[in-house]
Amino acid sequence: MLRGFRILHARQKRFKFYLNRFTVLQHILFIAVALISQLCPVQVYAQSNKDCLECHSYKTLEGVRNGHKISVFVSSKEFDTSVHNALTCVECHTDLDMKKIPHRNTFTPVQCGDCHRVPLQQFRESLHDKVLQDGGDLAPNCQTCHGSHNIKPIADPESNVRPIKVPGLCGSCHHEGTEVSERYDIPQDQILENYSESMHGEGLLRKGLTVSATCVSCHTPHRILPHTDPRSTISKLNISKTCSQCHSEIERVHQKVIRGQLWEKEPHNIPVCVDCHQPHKVRKSFYTQGISDQDCLKCHAEADIKSSVDGHSLTVDRMKIMSSRHAETACSQCHINVDPRRSRPCETLKDPVDCSICHEAVGTDYQMSIHGKLHAQNDKNAPNCKECHGSHEVKGKADPRSPIFPTNIPDLCGTCHRLGESAAVRYMGTEQNIVSDYSESIHGKGLLKSGLTVTATCTNCHTAHKEMPASDPNSSVNPAHISDTCGSCHLGIEEKFLKSVHSPLVTKTDATLPVCSTCHTAHTISRTDLSNFKLKIMTQCGKCHEAITETYFDTYHGKVSQLGYTKTAKCYDCHGSHDILPPNDPESRLSHKNVVETCKQCHPNANRQFAGYLTHATHHDPKKYPILFWTFWGMTSLLVFTFVIAGLHTLLWLPRSFTWKRDLKKRLEIIERAQEREDEEEDNREKSHHEEN
Template structure:
């Protein structure tokens, strides 16, 4: 015996060790018999590397102690089987005799020795199986143990090691049967054992015995012709009763030698249900029933049977009398004794049981004319298999078959009182229906895939395949991977124990209108489905950018399932969750590749109304709200006080007349300033229109505007382009101020604090006080200079707005960049500030600014000076008396007089101005409507 490649010296060491141990044991008063216990043997044989050479091959001598202790021989000693070791010394000789099973199993060994296998061993046949070939060696377990190789359900595989087609035994030895294992698996015995799990079904050893396997020509063989009936009768005890229509029962006892053996009809290894004629031939039936004019005497229906349809049916080997069991061959007209309908359940017992308890079966049992029977779906004599494209139950034909009753307006549809409408029509438009009917994908789900073929039950039945508690298993038959994910999710009844209704497949996907999950309609609908259970969370989602753009029909943004998962939703505390601390960054990175831990700190489902939970957001929101309220209150009060005085001025002086022919006008704004203002108008209206559409995404008008602009993706592009233009315009204005300083050669102090500067000064305060007094009838109208205090306020409001709205907008545009050095919750702050400041700017410009510039009575309906840059001298004298007096005093008025624009230019300017005014007014009305009537 060798231990791998260990040297002989090592064996000597082992022997010496064993000898020393034996001496020590002897000195301790132990008996010599103890030296041959199982433990002694395992000292060497528990080593996995212990091997030996046998017939040129390396053979392992390792014995797994755990398996041995779990075997049926656990209480036996090694020497009980290896008898030549009794009284021997250890280590033992390298070559031992085979284990002696006969010591305990004498009868079985005697049978085996006399069998084909035993005699082959005696001849020295290397392919002959020994006891260990079937039962194993040291790990034998009882026959009933599922691990046992001789457990009934494993017998075919055990015998198949040698007898399967292509095996050495089948190739090198004379075996009279071919395809033995393949045929057995397809037989009724094999199907019962291997498909149905019926362990009492006949296996190889049931017919051939376990140890006394002999040739079929051997009189002692269990499969010898004269012994076959007895062999089969060990299971099929009432043979004479079963075959009463074919053979008189007494013959089985008196004249068995003249009877056909079982295998004459039931072919060995291929045994199926009865296929032979039962007392009469089909030809006898067809003599009458193949005639075209044969009809029923009761109701006149045709009784014709086409031989060609029979020949092509799955029942081609089934005889008429096997279905029509009431026939009497002794009668002139055998079928006259038929009183009952064909009972398909006599062969299809399991299917019959399913049908009887189904809705269809219950209707049929009540003799309801609307109850479908077997022949309603399968036909009668020309039944084809479901894999046959001509069969009515071929997958592509199933919807049409079911539609005969369930299509809108048909009998089943009229009786149905449930919530599902247009069932067949909706199915044909679903992903399953299109896959089946348009693409020919026969593995897709049909009616029977979900409702089953024979166990059709209403959805409120606990045993129905479409009962909500059973739906995950039903859908999981096709969507196995998804079903496994769902079973581990928080929505699974296996995970979440609650009295509340948990969602199942149909809650999100529907029953008959299932669409592709990447379809826009499904993506937009699914958020409402989540909201049916998670109302508050969904409402907070729709306050985020993701939710708002989704409301506008944009589907390329993060929705519930993008972050939480779809079928594998887990608690955030679960490390496997998409939103766990371990995975949340990777989840964000699916849409935001540059996302980091700070970015993941963005607060997704938050409300700025919760002071205790989100104090920063609470105070930011109310600060912005206060700013908005104060601004509109002061601006509105100023406007309301001004309005009566402005109306009185209009009555006294009327509207400023245009310049007379040949009269020059005063140029108040340069061309650069006019172009910048027009550019600002275009960009601001674009920003307001697209921004307010997003802010008030829950309104109908926002959805319409978004679609008019080409969808939110287009609107987003317009918004960002307009923002870029606005920032560029701001930068250019600063550049123009620097250039102006150079042209005028003024110091920065004069530029900023000079008399004509846009910076607020003491005169602006005096003008404000004077204006209020004038509004209230307490004083005269102030002499306004080049820039009034409200014009300066508008000017610096733009500076403030561009800085605040621009900076927060940049944060929202490039959140990944800003999250590198700002916390994620700052994005929430930026959202509030950007949104509310934009609302303030839009509302102020299109109300207060519009009034101050265009809508005050003395200017109504439009002041074109900001577009043309020109005004009459009389208008200058009235509007800006101080500026006029200063120009006259300095003698510079003439320098600023220019020729008026041509009427066609004025008309073009008016068209642009009116368009801008109309858009601004509409935006304000939309905002008011949203805040008064639609605010959620």
């Protein structure tokens, strides 16, 4: 098209001399040339980003890659702020250079290595590329980490590879529960969670220390290799060099543990960094302060050793320690401030063990809990770490012998919260028989009778270390958080509930909205298919919807339900249970679109006319149902009037009936005497007749 107009322009200049004389002819030629250029369009080539964005600025534009449709929308705003804003599109999309527009729907992926040769070479050697070349659909490529048209410099706060964002970026794949963690056998687990709680993670994520080590500091950005590969930065031979990039004084710091010359000369004969400092759980290093466990056990292994203060036993069973979670932890790492210079090093100990030295997050939660607050007030009944976890025989929660194993949790909490115990005595709420009620609930039966260890226990609802009263706004069992707490297991139900009229996200009101425990209770939760629950839920709804419930009991459904029949329609059969919506909502079970199907659950032959009856109609409301109101009272009045007239008639007739009764008796007596005389006369006549004969 463009070339045709250039030709036309040239011809116009050539014939300019004749313009005044041949105006008509020029016009004819102009029209002819224009028609020819339209009929024979010429190719136009995309040479600028503006040409590309004429199509690619549309968000709905799609292309095809590997047989799948993908979006090919490009945001000019994001591209203009990227590191590649000075490049043209075809410098990356080289196979589209000098191609006809619109170009074909399939295209070759961008080759970043054309410019970034060193990173590409490193990536080619990595574990990621190996999986990618093997056809792995989860393997990352350049775009996965850096983006495509919105690549920012590392220092840019919006960059995907900015240090503070790197853990989240890597964690999008290497996070517990992702498809990568489930499909591939990765030696480390809980990588992102452990890193977040580590010294490195705390420095980066909580304190904004961007020089703190991230994933790429140890694993490198592009040449990621398994630790078994000798070339890997985290292999046994190279790990100390990797750590030394930041910890340059590593030899001097560890001189009391390992001779400095061994780091360079014999690295294979000494423990590597991660033997002591776990890769993703790096915390402050603990040292035994010059005293070994054997020194402690010289005294504490004795069976008769006791405290000089209160006389309780101080005996420590070495075998229990060796089978505990703290088997690799030295005594002095927990019982700090021992002085090995003294004949009895532990005589300098004044304070009890502070578990929060290692378990910082747990310690913070405990201090915020009601248990921690009472303990800070020196309440003798407040539990501490030792009372729940034990002291020298601490087991993991996955160990059936552990007091915090799921099936043991009710008994553990019950030691204080069982009826009559220390916590139950001071509790003034309505939940009194907590342990026994829980044991008979659907959760308790699932756990204790069926051994279903994933069922909810005390700690699932109240948390393990951050227990708070329900009145505390931060409590997991506060009404504002109940749906989130229950939703940790019942996710699908929570999603429905949050869209219902009972959700504070939907209904804005000062009135108290129901939560899970309002209908299901807290510790006596039962199966919803049991008769007791079905009959009880009617009155439960009535606590808030009193007027509507009264009208329900005026209906056939309500009257039959009151007789104990559970198969007739209840509130939840029509309105739903967790997905209750107003009838004018198209998704409501009672909307015009869905009401017939709702009725068909019980009435298979229901139709539109059937579903049109007034479900909660009542003769007690003259404003809403005037016809029903006046009909009821009219028929009732007629009935009463009829009974009154009939009653009066009966009452007025009684005296006459008594008189008639007396008269009848007299007449009967007269008739009887007359009959007797007649019979006597008849007998006399017969007697006379016989005598004559």
